[in-house]
Each structure stands twice: as structure tokens, then as C-alpha cells.
Amino acid sequence: MGVPDEAQYMLHRCAAMTAYRAVRRGADLRYGESEAVVATGAGSNILHFARAMGSDPIIAIDVKDGSWGPGVIHTVNSVMQDARQKVFEITDSRGVEIAFEALGIPATWMTALDVFCGRWAHGASKPASRSVNHQCGN
DSSP states (O other): OOOOHHHHHHHHHHHHHHHHHIIIIISOOOTTOOEEEESTTTTHHHHHHHHHTTOSSEEEEESSOOOOOTTOOEEEETTTSOHHHHHHHHTTTOOEEEEEEOSOSHHHHHHHHHHEEEEEOOSSSSOGGGOEEOOOOO
């Protein structure tokens, strides 16, 4: 038996609003800031909102190859490539300013931490003032 249409609608609405809050309120993403989403299957809505808010570059990191929609110019398969090395190549050795981790397992947390130098926002409900600033060296 499938999921009723109303339940599917509510599930999609919840996923979209959670992603919006993560991008807008959690990370306070600003036009032109670089961002990476780790676990883009679960974080696909984050990619779309980041694109709509002017993030550049947008980097999708996942264990599977995939097309994550228009505007996602860079994809990294973290099984086949060193995610940190590839992200630092894409960003001219700067890392990303915003990193989103969308799955919640240790491996994806570590990947997200490895690729960013900037604000770390955990959770969609926390305001940007609760984000963490992180400086890193290559």
C-alpha cells in the first residue's frame, strides 16, 4: 500500500521548509557565498534553495553520481574522489564558506568538516548567531 497523497504532500512540504530554514536562517547564506552539501540525496532541497539565493559555487558531495539539477555546477563522488582535495581545487584552495551535512552519520559529518572554512550551521531551527566560525589552512 502506498503513502496517501496528503501524507506525501506534507512530507515534501516539511522537507522543503526544513531545507529553506537551514539555508536562510541556519546558515544565513548570502549572495555569492560558496557552499557544499554533503549527502545530496537527502539534501537536494538545500541545493535548490542555495541556488535560488545566489550561492556560487554550489558543490554537491555524495557517494553516488547524480544530476542535482540546474545550477549545481560541481559534483564530487566522495567514494571515487578525495572530497577535500576536489573542493579545494574548485574554490582555489579556500574551501567553502558554508557546509551543509544532510544525513547525520559520522562519515558525512567528517566530510562536511573537511571541506569548509567559514560558518558552520547545524540544524535548520538555529539562528545564524549560533553558527560556528571556522578558519582552516590547506
